[in-house]
Amino acid sequence: MNRRKALGVAATGGLSTILATATPPAFSQGRKELRMQMTWAKGSPGLATGANALAEFVGKATGGALTIKVYGAGEIVPALQTMDAVSAGSLHMGHGYPSYWAGKVPAINFIGPIPFGITSQEQNAWLAYGGGQELADKLYAKLGVKFFPSGNTSVQAAGWYTKEVNSLADYKGLKIRAGGIGGKVLQAAGATPVQMSLGEVPQALQSGAIDGADFVGPYNDMAFGLHRVAKYYYWPGWMEPCGALDCFVNLKTWEGLTAQEQEVIRVGNQYANARVLDEFVAKNAQAFAELVNVHKVQVKMLSDDTLKGLGQLASEVVRAESARDAESKEIFDSLMKFRAQVMPYTRVAEYEFMRARALTVKS
Amino acid sequence: MNRRKALGVAATGGLSTILATATPPAFSQGRKELRMQMTWAKGSPGLATGANALAEFVGKATGGALTIKVYGAGEIVPALQTMDAVSAGSLHMGHGYPSYWAGKVPAINFIGPIPFGITSQEQNAWLAYGGGQELADKLYAKLGVKFFPSGNTSVQAAGWYTKEVNSLADYKGLKIRAGGIGGKVLQAAGATPVQMSLGEVPQALQSGAIDGADFVGPYNDMAFGLHRVAKYYYWPGWMEPCGALDCFVNLKTWEGLTAQEQEVIRVGNQYANARVLDEFVAKNAQAFAELVNVHKVQVKMLSDDTLKGLGQLASEVVRAESARDAESKEIFDSLMKFRAQVMPYTRVAEYEFMRARALTVKS
Numbered sequence: 001m002n003r004r005k006a007l008g009v010a011a012t013g014g015l016s017t018i019l020a021t022a023t024p025p026a027f028s029q030g031r032k033e034l035r036m037q038m039t040w041a042k043g044s045p046g047l048a049t050g051a052n053a054l055a056e057f058v059g060k061a062t063g064g065a066l067t068i069k070v071y072g073a074g075e076i077v078p079a080l081q082t083m084d085a086v087s088a089g090s091l092h093m094g095h096g097y098p099s100y101w102a103g104k105v106p107a108i109n110f111i112g113p114i115p116f117g118i119t120s121q122e123q124n125a126w127l128a129y130g131g132g133q134e135l136a137d138k139l140y141a142k143l144g145v146k147f148f149p150s151g152n153t154s155v156q157a158a159g160w161y162t163k164e165v166n167s168l169a170d171y172k173g174l175k176i177r178a179g180g181i182g183g184k185v186l187q188a189a190g191a192t193p194v195q196m197s198l199g200e201v202p203q204a205l206q207s208g209a210i211d212g213a214d215f216v217g218p219y220n221d222m223a224f225g226l227h228r229v230a231k232y233y234y235w236p237g238w239m240e241p242c243g244a245l246d247c248f249v250n251l252k253t254w255e256g257l258t259a260q261e262q263e264v265i266r267v268g269n270q271y272a273n274a275r276v277l278d279e280f281v282a283k284n285a286q287a288f289a290e291l292v293n294v295h296k297v298q299v300k301m302l303s304d305d306t307l308k309g310l311g312q313l314a315s316e317v318v319r320a321e322s323a324r325d326a327e328s329k330e331i332f333d334s335l336m337k338f339r340a341q342v343m344p345y346t347r348v349a350e351y352e353f354m355r356a357r358a359l360t361v362k363s
Numbered sequence: 364m365n366r367r368k369a370l371g372v373a374a375t376g377g378l379s380t381i382l383a384t385a386t387p388p389a390f391s392q393g394r395k396e397l398r399m400q401m402t403w404a405k406g407s408p409g410l411a412t413g414a415n416a417l418a419e420f421v422g423k424a425t426g427g428a429l430t431i432k433v434y435g436a437g438e439i440v441p442a443l444q445t446m447d448a449v450s451a452g453s454l455h456m457g458h459g460y461p462s463y464w465a466g467k468v469p470a471i472n473f474i475g476p477i478p479f480g481i482t483s484q485e486q487n488a489w490l491a492y493g494g495g496q497e498l499a500d501k502l503y504a505k506l507g508v509k510f511f512p513s514g515n516t517s518v519q520a521a522g523w524y525t526k527e528v529n530s531l532a533d534y535k536g537l538k539i540r541a542g543g544i545g546g547k548v549l550q551a552a553g554a555t556p557v558q559m560s561l562g563e564v565p566q567a568l569q570s571g572a573i574d575g576a577d578f579v580g581p582y583n584d585m586a587f588g589l590h591r592v593a594k595y596y597y598w599p600g601w602m603e604p605c606g607a608l609d610c611f612v613n614l615k616t617w618e619g620l621t622a623q624e625q626e627v628i629r630v631g632n633q634y635a636n637a638r639v640l641d642e643f644v645a646k647n648a649q650a651f652a653e654l655v656n657v658h659k660v661q662v663k664m665l666s667d668d669t670l671k672g673l674g675q676l677a678s679e680v681v682r683a684e685s686a687r688d689a690e691s692k693e694i695f696d697s698l699m700k701f702r703a704q705v706m707p708y709t710r711v712a713e714y715e716f717m718r719a720r721a722l723t724v725k726s
Contacts, residue, residue, distance in 0.1 A: 128637075
């Protein structure tokens with residue numbers, strides 16, 4: 001995923017009305033309603049599940065005393081103006097993807113995935129027990145909002161390509177839809193990162209305007225028909241090994257809620273966080289099987305040499321990003337410390353189990 | 364973990380008073396209180412986090428109108444009588460480990476980990492999107508209770524051994540603390556599975572009464588000092604690659620709650636489920652580093668030949684278990700279908716990412 005993925009179909013028809021002053025929750029017969037806009041269209045597979053699960057839960061858990069009305073991208077403001085609207089208080093809440101806001105606070109990029117970084121399970125553990133939540137709160141507070149992790153994409157694919165990538169050198173001259181830190185790594189490898197919305201990708205691949213595209217994972221990729229316009233499906237997902245979605249609440253709105261309402265929203269987001277990841281794991285598996293078995297997609301693995309080359313470039317790019325400001329350095333150091341500690345354990349536990357399983361069962 | 368792990372220190376001092384009739388929630392000034400006993404001691408690292416997180420949330424989310432009072436193993440009834448007490452209604456709720464109840468409903472073993480089965484992330488996805496919740500509800504309903512997943516241990520270690528296991532044949536004649544399906548696989552390999560409580564394990568290893576012990580993972584294992592009494596720490600965790608904890612509510616109690624209260628308990632358990640897994644990942648990583656770097660524990664990997672042999676035996680044992688009754692067959696088939704679909708995806712996504720990361724970063 002990247003920053004421009006937010007610009008889904010719905011975004012183009014969006015109103016750009018941002019009200020100048022903070023809006024209190026709408027009250028009606030003692031009931032409060034909060035307005036939340038997503039940065040993607042209403043029915044987006046997996047991505048929209050978090051906001052909807054949160055809203056449904058908050059309504060039920062408060063017996064309807066507090067409700068959240070969910071809007072799709074563009075229904076109130078264009079997708080990428082969601083944060084501006086929540087900061088200003090014209091929307092109470094938003095639901096999106098951290099790197100969309102990295103133009104405002106660069107360190108927020110590190111709440112998103114970093115190339116060769118940590119998995120979704122590790123990211124959740126870092127947020128809950130590794131200091132991640134506190135660091136994220138500090139960064140989002142600069143935008144006048146309270147942060148919650150609210151979904152996770154799991155490992156995203158390395159992308160769809162119309163040309164083969166057999167070595168690091170093969171990236172030279174390719175035009176690839178990619179953004180964020182991953183896009184900078186591809187640029188360092190000699191490719192040209194191109195930004196465009198989700199909806200534009202299929203045609204751009206078909207027309208040859210781009211040679212490859214970073215998208216999400218099998219569940220979303222298949223829904224957008226990428227297997228019909230690109231021959232090769234590249235893995236492993238070195239660019240985005242995890243992908244926390246974010247829910248953000250205008251700080252004044254947040255502080256105006258009761259402790260009870262705050263707790264319902266906090267835990268509702270934890271529920272959304274788990275629910276989205278569960279859906280991605282189950283539905284990605286299903287879509288992957290269909291892509292391979294029905295659509296006969298060619299799944300290609302990047303070679304070890306290519307991965308080593310990308311790893312070297314990624315290390316330089318990520319380090320440079322972390323040196324942009326003190327906040328970036330602080331969050332990068334926290335992540336690297338956590339990663340250094342969790343990697344040997346994940347390797348002996350998750351990884352070696354998966355290896356053992358594959359010895360005994362054909363996958 | 365196994366069935367007898369429930370018999371922690373606290374269990375031995377437990378009262379065995381099971382009241383004969385179902386107790387309604389205690390009412391006081393319009394407030395309802397539910398009594399929940401865990402199958403482990405109150406401060407058990409990670410394991411006790413789920414029940415406590417749930418109780419804290421329910422109290423806060425209802426503004427104190429509904430509260431859950433948490434008891435440790437043995438405070439009301441002995442640990443392994445928790446289900447009987449909840450079934451009978453003398454306790455409203457319990458918090459434990461599915462395989463503890465497999466003596467009552469054998470198919471419940473499949474809500475627990477199965478050797479070479481699925482990971483915690485896959486188990487969560489199966490429960491939420493693969494039909495697992497519905498199957499579990501059906502099985503727990505036979506005990507008169509409503510089921511919720513309420514924590515997950517992540518991959519558990521293969522165990523602590525005082526003797527080396529270099530081949531499948533080396534298991535012959537070993538006395539190993541192990542239970543459940545994993546214990547039966549070890550038995551098929553020629554070992555003698557021995558059942559004992561958590562608290563008895565360190566001395567049993569030290570005295571030579573047992574040669575090895577299946578326990579939990581680094582976080583719990585280190586807390587119990589197993590590294591001081593056994594030389595070899597075996598991985599990968601082929602026996603228990605995941606480990607859902609369960610929360611169960613007396614069905615009459617459940618049906619007597621309002622829809623609002625039910626929703627708070629349902630989502631509170633999802634929160635507990637995520638919270639426990641996050642804690643295990645973060646704290647296992649920390650403990651593993653300490654075991655290796657400070658206590659100089661010898662981490663041993665079972666050989667591929669040993670794993671293949673165990674895999675063959677496990678396949679036979681698991682298949683035999685699944686043939687016990689129609690319910691076991693139904694849940695086994697559901698799990699196997701999900702596993703067959705998720706494995707190729709997990710391999711290309713999670714596994715290949717971890718492999719790629721290891722190419723570029725020393726772990």
